[in-house]
Amino acid sequence: MATSATIHSHAPQGFIRKYVFSLDHKVIGIQYYFLALVAVFVGMFLSILMRVHMIWPTAVLPLVGEIKPETYLSLLTMHGTIMVFFVLTTAPQGGFGNYFLPIQIGAPDMAFPVLNMLSFWTTFVAFITILAAFFVTGGAPLHGWTGYAPLSALTNSGPGEQLGADLWITSIAIFCIASLMGALNFITTTLDLRAKGMTMMRMPLTVWAWFVTAILGLLAFGVLLSAGILLLLDRNMGTSFYVPLVVVNGQVMGHRGGSPLLWQHLFWFFGHPEVYIAILPGMGVASQLLSTFSRKPIFGYKAMVYAIMAIGFLGFMVWGHHMFMSGMSPYTAFAFSLMTMAIGVPSAIKTFNWLGTIHGGRVRFQTPMLYAIGFVSLFVSGGLSGPFLAQPVLDIPLHDTAFVVGHFHLIMGVAAIFGMFAGTYYWFPKMFGRMMNETWGRIHFVITLVGTYCIFMPMHYLGMAGQPRRYSQFTELAYLHKLIPLNTFITYAAIITVSAQFIFVINLFWSMFKGPKASDNPWESTTLEWITATPPPHDNFGGHTPVVNHGPYEYSVPGAPRDYIMQTDPATVASH
Amino acid sequence: MATLSSPVTIDVSKTGQGGGGTRPPAYGGGGDGRGDGSPDYGARLRRVRLGLAIGLTSITMIFVSLTSAYVVRRGLPTLDERTNTYVRDWIPVDLPIALLLVNTLLLLVSSITAELARRQITRQAALAPVRSIPGVSLGEDKAFPWLGVTVVLGGGFLIGQWMAWRELADRGFYLATSASSSFVYLLTATHAVHLAGGILVLLYAATVSLLHKPVEARRIVVDVTAWYWHFMFLLWLYIFGLLWFVR
Numbered sequence: 001m002a003t004s005a006t007i008h009s010h011a012p013q014g015f016i017r018k019y020v021f022s023l024d025h026k027v028i029g030i031q032y033y034f035l036a037l038v039a040v041f042v043g044m045f046l047s048i049l050m051r052v053h054m055i056w057p058t059a060v061l062p063l064v065g066e067i068k069p070e071t072y073l074s075l076l077t078m079h080g081t082i083m084v085f086f087v088l089t090t091a092p093q094g095g096f097g098n099y100f101l102p103i104q105i106g107a108p109d110m111a112f113p114v115l116n117m118l119s120f121w122t123t124f125v126a127f128i129t130i131l132a133a134f135f136v137t138g139g140a141p142l143h144g145w146t147g148y149a150p151l152s153a154l155t156n157s158g159p160g161e162q163l164g165a166d167l168w169i170t171s172i173a174i175f176c177i178a179s180l181m182g183a184l185n186f187i188t189t190t191l192d193l194r195a196k197g198m199t200m201m202r203m204p205l206t207v208w209a210w211f212v213t214a215i216l217g218l219l220a221f222g223v224l225l226s227a228g229i230l231l232l233l234d235r236n237m238g239t240s241f242y243v244p245l246v247v248v249n250g251q252v253m254g255h256r257g258g259s260p261l262l263w264q265h266l267f268w269f270f271g272h273p274e275v276y277i278a279i280l281p282g283m284g285v286a287s288q289l290l291s292t293f294s295r296k297p298i299f300g301y302k303a304m305v306y307a308i309m310a311i312g313f314l315g316f317m318v319w320g321h322h323m324f325m326s327g328m329s330p331y332t333a334f335a336f337s338l339m340t341m342a343i344g345v346p347s348a349i350k351t352f353n354w355l356g357t358i359h360g361g362r363v364r365f366q367t368p369m370l371y372a373i374g375f376v377s378l379f380v381s382g383g384l385s386g387p388f389l390a391q392p393v394l395d396i397p398l399h400d401t402a403f404v405v406g407h408f409h410l411i412m413g414v415a416a417i418f419g420m421f422a423g424t425y426y427w428f429p430k431m432f433g434r435m436m437n438e439t440w441g442r443i444h445f446v447i448t449l450v451g452t453y454c455i456f457m458p459m460h461y462l463g464m465a466g467q468p469r470r471y472s473q474f475t476e477l478a479y480l481h482k483l484i485p486l487n488t489f490i491t492y493a494a495i496i497t498v499s500a501q502f503i504f505v506i507n508l509f510w511s512m513f514k515g516p517k518a519s520d521n522p523w524e525s526t527t528l529e530w531i532t533a534t535p536p537p538h539d540n541f542g543g544h545t546p547v548v549n550h551g552p553y554e555y556s557v558p559g560a561p562r563d564y565i566m567q568t569d570p571a572t573v574a575s576h
Numbered sequence: 577m578a579t580l581s582s583p584v585t586i587d588v589s590k591t592g593q594g595g596g597g598t599r600p601p602a603y604g605g606g607g608d609g610r611g612d613g614s615p616d617y618g619a620r621l622r623r624v625r626l627g628l629a630i631g632l633t634s635i636t637m638i639f640v641s642l643t644s645a646y647v648v649r650r651g652l653p654t655l656d657e658r659t660n661t662y663v664r665d666w667i668p669v670d671l672p673i674a675l676l677l678v679n680t681l682l683l684l685v686s687s688i689t690a691e692l693a694r695r696q697i698t699r700q701a702a703l704a705p706v707r708s709i710p711g712v713s714l715g716e717d718k719a720f721p722w723l724g725v726t727v728v729l730g731g732g733f734l735i736g737q738w739m740a741w742r743e744l745a746d747r748g749f750y751l752a753t754s755a756s757s758s759f760v761y762l763l764t765a766t767h768a769v770h771l772a773g774g775i776l777v778l779l780y781a782a783t784v785s786l787l788h789k790p791v792e793a794r795r796i797v798v799d800v801t802a803w804y805w806h807f808m809f810l811l812w813l814y815i816f817g818l819l820w821f822v823r
Contacts, residue, residue: 111623180634188627218630222637226766230645233762238752241645245655257654257665257755262645269641 011538021121023113024538028120029099030431035120035127036091037505039082040417042131044498046079051491055484057473072472073142074160078134080145081168084274085175086127088416092281093217094123094182096423097210099431101186103529104207106195106546108539111188115181122178130171133164141165144470146271147172149242149263150255153234156248166235169228176225179217186214195528197548201305202567204527204552205298208305209284212312213277219316220273227266234258261326268319275412276315279379280308282419283350286375288552289422290354292525293369294361295563297553299353307346307353314343324392325399333392340390347383351376362556367441368523371422374449375415381453382411385460400470403463406456414452421448421504428511429518433535436511444503451497458486526564527552617701617792621799628800632807635770639811642766643818646759650822667754668823672743679736680816686729687809690778693722694802701795723782723798726805730775737768756823763815771808777801 012018022028052059053067053075060066067075102110110116133140141160143152151157152165190211194203203211230241234255242263243255291298298304320328320336354376363369385407389395398404421444428436463469467480467487474480521530528548532541546568554565653662696719741761744750749757781797 112627180631184627184630184634187630188623192623192626218634219637222634223641226638226641226645229766230762233751233758239758240752240755241649241758245657254752257649257652259649259652262648265648266641266645 021117023109023117025098025102025110025113025116026431026536026540028116029095029097031120032090032094032098032123033096035124036087036095036420039086039090039127041501043079043083043087044501046075046082048494048498050075050079051494053472055475055488055491057475067472069472070142070159071139073144073158073470074134074140074164076470077142077144077160077168078130078140081130081172083413084145084278085172086123086130088278088412089175089179089217089274090123091420092285092416092423093186093210093213093277094120096206096285096420096427097186097213097281098182100427100529101207101210102189102193103532103536103540104204104527105190105193105198106528106541106548107189107193108541108545110185111193112185116185119178119181119185122174122181126171126174126178129167129174133160133167133171136163136167138162138164141168143168146267147231147263148267149231149234149258149260150244150246153231153242153255153258153263154246154248154253155235156251166232169231169235173225173228173232176221176228179221180225183214183217183221186210187218190214195546195548198528198567201302202548202551204284205287205301205304205308206281206284206527208308209280209282209287212308213280216273216277216280216312216315220270220277223266224270227263227270230266231263261323264323264326265319268322269316271322272319273312273315275408276311278412278416279419280311282375282416282422283308283379285419285423285426286354286372286379287350287357288527289368289372289426290357290376291553291555292426292523293364293366293372294358295364295555296357296361297551297555299356299359300349301551301553303349304353307349310346311343311350314339314346318343321390321395324395330392337390337392341387344383344387347379351380351383366425366523367436367438367445368422368426370442370445371418371425374445375418375422377449378410378415378418378452381457382407382409382415386411398463400468401463402459402467402469405469406459406463409456409459410452414456418448421445424508426523427529428508429522430529430534430536432512432515433518434511434513434515435518435522436515437507440503440507444500444507447500447503448497451493451500454493455490455497458490462486524562524564526550526554526566528567531566531568617796621796624796624800625803628803632804635807635811638766639763639814642759642763646763646818647822649755649759665754667756669744669749669754669756669760669819670747671760671819672740672747673820675736675740675743676816679733679740680812682729682733682736683809683812686726686733687806689722689729690726690802690805692720693726694799696720696722697791697795697798701792704791723778727775727778727782730771730778730805734768734772734775737764740764760819763819767808767812767815770811774801774804774808777804 011024012022019027022031049061049064049067050072052061053072058066064071064075098110098116102108138159138161141147141152141164142158143161143165147169151161152169155162155165190203190207194200230239233239234241234243238254240255240258242260243253243258244260245256246253287298287304317339318336320332321340324333324336358373385403389398389404389407425436425441428434462483465480465483467474467483475484518534520532520534523530528546529536531546548567549571550565550567550569552567554560554567556563557565650666654665655661656663656665700719741764744757744760749760751758751761777797778801781794781801784794784797
């Protein structure tokens with residue numbers, strides 16, 4: 001009995017057990033992070049191909065050659081899918097959540113380390129499966145990341161809808177299983193492995209965000225999994241869940257009676273919570289950083305917690321707002337519209353509290369803080385167009401235009417990415433024991449922030465002017481001629497912004513080996529990851545179990561010797 | 577539960593700041609076996625049960641979504657291309673009801689034997705510390721193999737389901753025959769896959785005993801699988817009820 005316990009009490013030796021099939025949540029977190037890093041570059045490359053094709057439709061591009069309409073749809077599908085699943089879902093939750101949730105609650109590891117390893121490697125298999133779709137007969141699928149039936153449910157509806165689409169669905173199903181395992185682990189860990197004194201209301205807001213995100217994942221991914229299985233059956237076993245009586249190329253298909261709307265309902269019941277799965281961890285990081293770098297307690301901690309819960313809850317009530325175009329009853333649309341606008345309330349509470357946190361603080365404008373402020377900026381800019389689209393009367397003309405592309409990229413895409421950048425610059429010293437370069441971090445920030453606005457703000461105007469989304473070519477449409485310069489501007493902005501990401505990658509890898517050594521608590525932060533060694537030992541706290549006496553954001557407490565009180569400091573440091 | 581676990585050394589001085597340390601070290605949990613002393617099986621059991629409850633939530637969501645699809649599809653009219661009108665095309669499936677009732681009975685009995693296995697190993701785990709005292713003998717434990725019986729009955733249920741599918745096919749209901757038959761196969765197969773997973777875990781629990789793992793560790797596996805098994809039984813009742821009453 002004791003033997004089995006002591007054998008594993010030391011860090012595993014050997015490359016395979018230590019770095020490949022590791023059970024250590026920190027290694028698994030880094031694995032998730034690098035998986036997402038690879039995925040984000042694949043996704044960005046696809047987006048650049050699309051942007052270039054938009055302004056030079058006849059150009060022959062590297063790797064893909066001339067972009068035909070179906071190639072464009074493949075690029076669009078794979079860009080969306082890879083970014084949503086393998087970047088926005090993987091890095092903030094699987095990466096940072098895995099690494100820092102156990103440490104921030106004072107646990108030695110996740111509740112189920114073997115399950116944790118399995119969920120990473122399952123995600124990895126899902127990623128390989130989706131990449132394989134590029135290389136099969138017919139190429140990658142055409143049906144967009146939303147995979148609307150019947151396009152996605154018929155194997156002869158387009159060149160990419162053969163094996164490519166099967167691989168796409170299989171990849172998503174595998175990803176669902178991985179995410180469910182991850183969510184189970186996150187929730188159990190948060191509920192069961194908190195250190196003594198770490199009450200729920202003393203958890204850092206990052207932990208709250210990961211916890212609520214895991215609950216959303218637990219409830220949402222099962223639905224997508226069953227939707228995907230129905231889709232596979234429709235494609236391969238002749239069932240008619242989603243496919244009505246259809247004629248493809250003059251040929252009557254054998255299906256009858258299925259409902260394409262059924263797919264939309266199931267997909268968006270997952271799809272809308274997915275938006276919050278992507279953004280909530282970013283909100284957590286922004287809250288943590290704004291407080292730390294303003295040297296002030298977070299403004300309205302409890303309100304922040306309840307706002308996260310409210311956003312998570314309402315996130316399940318609004319999937320219909322993606323389907324205003326589907327001919328739903330105006331009464332149903334009204335209900336969905338009302339619920340959607342209600343999300344504005346907790347979102348505004350969060351924004352108000354973030355601004356309240358910075359207000360009057362002694363703000364330290366270091367790179368992580370810049371990104372946290374950038375997050376708030378993008379969240380507001382992208383969020384404000386939300387209430388527009390939440391109203392059916394406005395959504396119907398704007399729905400299939402670039403307006404929506406601008407909206408969701410700002411709020412769900414780049415804001416979440418800014419959360420990841422903030423997290424990277426902030427936690428890098430703890431993860432790798434060295435500091436990232438500050439100057440290049442700032443340069444990277446400025447180019448990325450300005451570039452992001454240059455790319456996505458004009459899309460709102462394009463959309464209002466009627467530029468459709470998902471069209472591979474519109475340079476010959478007379479009514480869009482005047483918009484070509486604006487499109488050209490966006491493409492140049494995209495190329496510059498994407499190029500600037502190499503600054504980040506070089507900074508990341510250079511600092512990993514050559515950066516100045518980091519102290520245990522370089523940002524003078526209060527949460528538990530900063531009390532342990534840098535990088536943390538195998539069991540996180542070197543055989544100790546931390547005991548928590550303070551809330552997570554006790555900065556500038558009157559009477560305290562320093563301007564911050566660690567969560568583990570004795571309870572009598574200061575009266576407050 | 578905590579009283580059943582093997583002795584745990586709590587090093588109060590090590591827990592450090594605040595002079596707490598009333599909580600046993602969380603190390604050694606979840607099968608990771610990290611930490612200094614013997615694993616705390618009580619804490620681990622609680623954690624695995626919590627994990628199971630959370631896992632069952634996601635399984636519930638899968639069946640909630642399938643139910644929703646079932647009910648919606650059942651109410652949808654279909655375009656009849658000959659008359660160009662909307663018609664109701666839902667054909668109630670002629671379920672092999674006698675066979676399914678036998679299967680239900682098999683699963684009910686297996687749920688009872690799973691519970692007996694769970695109670696049996698709970699008792700064994702409680703006695704384990706006594707047994708480990710040198711010179712103490714409780715006599716040879718001739719335990720009835722409830723676990724094995726559960727696996728056999730579970731396998732019997734799966735075979736019964738297979739026979740039910742064959743029977744359905746004989747009656748002309750294939751997977752793609754109609755929306756209703758698609759759902760019958762889908763719901764029963766999804767349930768069967770989950771039950772097969774439970775059988776695999778029970779087999780694992782049986783082999784764990786051959787690997788000289790402590791009975792406390794085996795008890796955790798059997799305990800949560802028994803709860804999982806009960807859930808599978810209730811889930812089957814639900815599916816059977818849905819397919820029968822909402823034909």
